[in-house]
Amino acid sequence: MRNYAEQGILKTASGLILGRPDNNDYVNEYTEELLKVLREENLTDMPVITEMDFGHTCPVFTIPYGSMAQIDCTTRTFSLLERGVYD
Template identity: 75%
Template sequence: MGRPDNNAYVKEYNDELLKVLQEEESTAMPVITEMNFGHTCPVFSLPYGAMAQIDCTSKTFSRVESGVEA
């Protein structure tokens, strides 16, 4: 999930996200918050359809393939 612009209301944003996950009984699903994509600065691209990996033990996120075909 992207972070709010200028980190405004980060706690409130994360609290609401947790409420939604609890309502949907999805709290076991890994979710990363406060990422620099969307309407933030700095920003990075997350291409649709590109494979990525979340490592919950080391708390890392990696794109494992390019977002464009060669």
């Protein structure tokens, strides 16, 4: 996260979704480090969802690369707004 912050990538993001660590190892430590970087970058209002089942987890779901998605902070949901595969 600090690398993304240093490159200016975090400041251009509208929100973050992060997969959970495999076997839920170090979940609290991952979350605390993420929050620390967001505080350092004054991004405490950024929508963030952690512990999602994508990436190197089991079970796992796929998020299509490049598809539009939405984090709704009011309903606390994450939704894909377009299909990842077309006929």
